[in-house]
Amino acid sequence: MANKESQSVRQLLMSLCIVLAGAGLVWGFVTSRSGDWVQTGLKFFTGEGAERWLSWKVDGLTMFFLFILLLGQGFSSLYALGYLKEYEEKKKSLWPFYVNWFLFLGSMFGVLLADDGFSFLLTWEMMSLFSFFLVLYENEDHQNRRSAYIYLVMTHVATVFLTAATLFLYTKTGSFAFEVWASGAPTLTTIQLNLVFLAFFIGLGTKAGFVPFHIWLPHAHSAAPSPVSSLMSGVMVKVALYLFLRLVWLTLGPGPVWWGWLFLLVGALSAFVGILSASVQSDLKKLLAFSTIENVGILGIALGSAFLARSWNNDWAMDLALVAFFWHTLQHMLLKSLLFMEAGNIIQATHTRNLERLGGLLKRMPKTALGALIGILGITALPPLGGFWGELILFQSLWTNTLNLTNGWSKVVLPLAIGVLALVGGLSIATFVKWFGVSFLGQARSSVTERATEAHFVQVLAPLLICGLAVLSVLWPSATLALLNLPLSVLRTSDVERIRLALGTPLNLSSSYLVLLIFLTVIVVLLSKRGLRRVTATWNCGAPLTPSMQYTAGGLTNPIRVLFAKVLGSRRHVEGDFGGTRYSLRSLRYEGRIKEVFEDFLYRPLIRGLVWLATQIRKLQEGSIHLYLGYLLITVIVVLIIGR
Amino acid sequence: MDELYAVLTRLLMGLGHLALILVVAPLLQGFIKKSKAFWQMRQGPSILQPYRDLRKMMKKEELISEHASWIFLLTPRVAFAATLMAALVIPNAWGWAPLSGWGDLFLFGASLGLVRLFLTLAGLEGAGTFGGMGSSRELFVGLMTEPALLLGLIVLAFITETTSLQGMAASLLNVSPIFIPRILALITLGMVSVAEMGRIPMDNPDTHLELTMIHEGMLLEYTGPSLALLNFSEQVKQLLLLILLTQIIWPSGLITGGDGFLGILWALGFAGVKVAVLGFFFATAESLFVKRRLFRAPHFLATSTASAILALVSLWIIRGQI
Amino acid sequence: MAGISENWLNLVLLVLLTSGLSIVYSNRVQKALNWWTVQTIAVSLLILAQGVYHDEPEVIFVGVLLLIGKAGIIPILLRRVLRESKTAWVGEIYLKRATSLVVAGALTIIAYDVTKPLMALPQAGFRNGLAVAIALIFFGLLLMMIRKVAIVQVVGILLIDNGIFLAGFFLTQGMPLLVEMGSMFDILVGIVIIVILSKQMLENYDSLNVDHMRSLKG
Incomplete structure (x- = not known):
């Protein structure tokens, strides 16, 4: 029962989003075809005077990005209409999503x-x-x-x-x-x-x-x-x-x-x-x-x-x-x-x-x-x-x-x-x-x-x-x-x-x-259409084909990873178990890692520096009441000297 | 009415352009094979063998892997069509290209890129190891040829102050053949062509050894008409690259009906000789070297990119602008 | 210079520069030596062309001398030492080949930058020629700094010599014959001495690694 209700809420809200986007697009299309405001801009809710704030304006530049936004809104909402169903089935509340989506x-x-x-x-x-x-x-x-x-x-x-x-x-x-x-x-x-x-x-x-x-x-x-x-x-x-x-x-x-x-x-x-x-x-x-x-x-x-x-x-x-x-x-x-x-x-x-x-x-x-x-x-x-x-x-x-x-x-x-x-x-x-x-x-x-x-x-x-x-x-x-x-x-x-x-x-x-x-493609397709076709197994030197014989995602771009190893900071670790002999491999473990170069070399030192600074500053705040009274004294003196 | 007439002429000329390229491409392949046979002291197959191969394969039954989807069958068709699109921007024997306008030099490389995208996808279709191997390597080589190709063409565009291949071929007439930037750009494009044609030292077109093959790896699952189309488009691509190179080494300029019937015929013969000589040169080069391992490929292509950059720097130095 | 067209001059300069870069990039001494020979031939061809165009017999004479003396005798001498020493590799220390090539590229840019004021000269080829000459001197110094086999350092000196020679050629429009021959004789004698020295080295240490020389320190 609740399920049905939430379904209609989802359909209602997302359709609202789509309709709004569509209406916006139509409005934009109609208005942008006429008028000089595209260049000068159309202002609304504008206060007077130099101190004005919360003022808004539409001009051609805004208009273009509004189009982008409306298109994105329309398509994403249409998509969300179906996508959110999964959460419903999982009984996860969708209200946080809706509210934040609109906002x-x-x-x-x-x-x-x-x-x-x-x-x-x-x-x-x-x-x-x-x-x-x-x-x-x-x-x-x-x-x-x-x-x-x-x-x-x-x-x-x-x-x-x-x-x-x-x-x-x-x-x-x-x-x-x-x-x-x-x-x-x-x-x-x-x-x-x-x-x-x-x-x-x-x-x-x-x-x-x-x-x-x-x-x-x-x-x-x-x-x-x-x-x-x-x-x-x-x-x-x-x-x-x-x-x-x-x-x-x-x-x-x-x-x-x-x-x-x-x-x-x-x-x-x-x-x-x-x-x-x-x-x-x-x-x-x-x-x-x-x-x-x-x-x-x-x-x-x-x-x-x-x-x-x-x-x-x-x-x-x-x-x-x-x-x-x-x-x-x-x-x-x-x-x-x-x-x-x-x-x-x-x-x-x-x-x-x-x-x-x-x-x-x-x-x-x-x-x-x-x-x-x-x-x-x-x-x-x-x-x-x-x-x-x-x-x-x-x-x-x-x-x-x-x-x-x-x-x-x-x-x-x-x-x-x-x-x-x-x-x-x-x-x-x-x-x-x-x-x-x-x-x-x-x-x-x-x-x-x-x-x-x-x-x-x-x-x-x-x-x-x-x-x-x-x-x-x-x-x-x-x-x-x-x-x-x-x-x-x-x-x-x-x-x-x-x-x-x-x-x-x-x-x-x-x-x-x-x-x-x-x-050209159609012509080529039409010209090469005749002839027999037969579905067979992939050729694999006569051996049966297993899924693990395919190239993996990592393997497909591995040459790139090797070529740019320095930039990517990629490392690999191979562990083979030969089970005592030298030649017959029992098992192989491969591990490839990519470093987050910017996180490691830019942000971590920065964070470490900040943490260090924070510990230094914390020394000021020892928790001793005497120290705080001392700060007070110093502050009063400084204020008096400055305000003299 | 005049406009319609102009459009029709243009269309017919474009069709002629494509038809000529299609007819000549297997011949060039046969000629290169023959030249290689010459250096290997063998008789070698007839120059017309590629035509026979194509005809034979067009008639054969086609085997399709059980894991493959419609992309597998679409790929040869799209690859062929995209190669023809690349052909449309290349100035032909008469220095004329059906599609021209500023920026069309980027279209050439991009059309070849489209072929590459579909081929590499098709390589993954069979769900076997060899296809994936071919795709992986092709992607690797492709990402390095692209900058070299583009930079080489860009330098020529700077020399001739136009970004249309047709315009470039026409303006290069007035540039000295030993002008340094031009020579360096030529070196770049020559090396890139070797890589794009899948020839030694980048790839060996005559082998099906899993350790070495790149292009053949992706084609391994193909048979019948599809294979014929893929081979054909590879031959067309080879011809296009050679035409482009000859237009840079020794352009013949724009030849129109005004030059008379004899002039037109002469231009065609001259272009044929140029392409044949260049084809022989590549066959010779291929006979002299061995295939390098894959991780040597970056060196080869980095050299060609460096040569393009050097061409750029030397151009501005010679013009006294740096 | 007036006789040789701008494009040909640039072509020769390109050969000089690429051979210089190739010497820096070589992994075998033999290769470096071959590239140096190519370079020297190019230099002498430049002189010869200059002589022929201006119809100056003594310049032609210098060119021929250069071709025989530097491009002929010196490589033969050095090759002999090389064979005896059984040294094949250049001995990369401090910088690997690829890195040294990048450094060499940077040095070339510096060379072009320091010769920028010469752009005002009427002959545009001058600036290029001088820049390449200075770049070659840089390459020679770089090579001597980053390789440990004695013969490579000889090649470095020879590279510097080519550079100095070129610089002189471009700055003075052909040095006086006497100076020319003097400098060439100088380098020839230098090479002979070095060859003898390296033979001594080979006898004593059985290697051409200059690090062994440290043991000579008192």
Whole structure:
């Protein structure tokens, strides 16, 4: 009885979410087609005077990210509609989930709409808090509790920096409003400006998942329930990137050249470290989370290229970089949500996140597999899907940037970023072939997959809808470009029509490539159709084939692990039992370990230092009443001397 | 009406471009095999043997592993189509490519990447050890060839100030053949081509020894038409790489109908000779070296990447910009 | 320089630089020696080309002398010592091959950076040539520092010699004949002495490891 009730509550609430998202999208679509407010912004609930706070604004930039958020909300809620059923069956109360889900979505809206420092900080904190609760939802597992804890600590450290920067700007300009900050930014000294930038960079970069502030991300994204993971990876990370544009690009102004370099280098580092760590993971969701770090890195490179082009007055490269940034933001949001949903389906079907125990799921979950295949095609930056075209534009932007420089070593460093991106592309192919191949292809590696069945209808529908959207965005690039025009018209002043014209070539290329590829494939399929087919056993030198003969997830990317052993800090330990003889092996134990390099070399020393400092400080607090009275005496004397 | 006419011409020319590549690719394979046989002092099979092999395999019955799914059957088709997509951006004997526009040099490598993704997936389909071995190694080699290929092409793009392969081939006419960055980029691309073609020292196309094979490992489960398609696409890829290299070493420029029928024929013959000479060169190189073990592959490809970086640095130094 | 086209000059310089890098990267003494020979041939070809273009017989004479003396006699002498000593490997101490290559790359960049002011000169090839010359000197010093077999250190000296020679060539547009021959004679005598010395070393210690020399300290 109770079950039925909770079922209708779930359906009601999630449908509400979807309807709201749909309504929002329609409203946005209708309003953004008309009016000048896209550039100037539409303000509401705005108080008067310099001291105003809790003010909100919508402009083209916000609009774009609102679209991202609404899409993410719609699809994730649709997915959650099916996903949450499992908790119901386990008799786990869903109310904490619902409350936090709505508040999390609401706070993200708040962050996007905020037009002053106060409301920004308020909604930002809310966003962190409610996402923390959502990560903690599956709190039976102590591993999840630890993940959530790391997330909470990291996000609070980030907030410290953001608060500091906000309050500093408030004291300097006497207002929280972003506009006042923007007009006050040129009056700051260079050092002040750079410090504020760095504070924003660390604070927002932590949320975005830039290396080395990324350590919370793989933990939190994999511990959360899958709809939450897809929302966090697809949308929340983008919200942090949105704030880079809002607070750094639009507010702090053009800034010195090294800001761009910082974005570029940190982006390249994130992309490389992220995908490298992903390639050696064998946890279904952690791998995806690391890949999010990679994609944020690519977005960071795009931002860096845009910043650099801006300070070098290279409009064309800047436009390209921005287009690449928004394009990739959209594609990554779609595809990463999709992949997290498919991962969720696998987890619900098999109750394991360990790739080493999966295998052969394609035949049991064909629709999930189809979605996942399209997802990995898109996210590995291969044509014909969206991931590639964004990178192509980014490449072109870096290339143009380099070509237009007159001299200097930058002309070598910028093309090297292209090389890094290519390496990242290669690694991501390896990563996702492993992710897909090991879980869906071959034969089952353990008994967990034997009971696996296709997921609930909506859990298959939501990813496939995303697939359709991803394909559509490439097939009809001018529509996507119209969406990208919204933020572009805010970020730059020159006419947007020119961008559309110039970008026409590659984007038309994208749709014709897709069409031609499908066309050619169909022709080849039709031509090679005739002939007999027979199903037989896999050839195995005549011996019977057992599941353990397949390559394992660890084995598939082991060469990569060996090649980058120094970077990954990988160790292996082999123990053979020869049972007295020298030649006949009784048993073999293999253990491979990957060090969390950043945790070990950056965070642990930092924590140790802090703990040491704390013990030193504790000496002041001995618990002796005499000592405290002594402090009092000293304080009184100091106060008297100062206040003299 | 004129527009329709233009589109139709373009379409026909594109089809001709593809048809020519498809017809010539097995011939090149036969020629390389023959050249290798020459160095091994054997008679060797006829130059036309690859055509016969393809025809034979197209007719055969196809065996499919019981563990395999539809991806197994889709892979050869997609691989073939994607190789053809790569063919569309390569400037042909007349310096013309059906798909061109800025940024199309990235399309070439990416299309080959698409082939790689599907092939490696198919390698895992059979649930045996050999396929996985092939996939694992192919992924490993692939992640290192990609940066080298892209950087090599990027340097050429900087020399010619265009990111379209067709434009590059045209502008390279005006660049001295001993221009250092060009030579270094050529070295890079030559080494990458060896890796991409699956030739010694990276991989041995003639062996099915489990310890050494990469490409053949992934293909082990394939028979009949699927195998024919995969072999065919490998041959096409080989031809494409050689055409690209010849267009960099000695471009013939854009030749249009204005040059007369004789000019068009001459260009075709000239391109044929260039590709044949280069094919003979690779066959010779392959006869001289031995296959290296897998963990030597990074050295080989790091050298080619380093050569690309050196090309970049030397370009700016020669232009006096560093 | 005017006679040789910019591209050819750059090609020769590339050969010089790659051979220098290859010497640093070599794992066998024999290989290093071969690369050095290639380099010296390239240097003498450069001189010869210069002589032919400007029609200066004495420059041609120096070039031929260089080809015979440095690229001919010295390698033969050294190879003989090498055979007798049965030394094959270069003896990597302090830096492994890959690392030393990276260091050498960094040194090349430094060489290019210190010659930046020369970019203002009318002949663009000058800067490149001088930078490569300085890089070769750096490589020689590096090699002597990080390898322990005596012959490799000889190769290092020879590398430095090539570098100095090149630098002189580019700075003065061809040194006076006398200086040229003097310097070459110098190095030839030096090599002969070193060869004799290393034979002595071989007789006494049965190895070319320079660490043994420490025992000579009083």
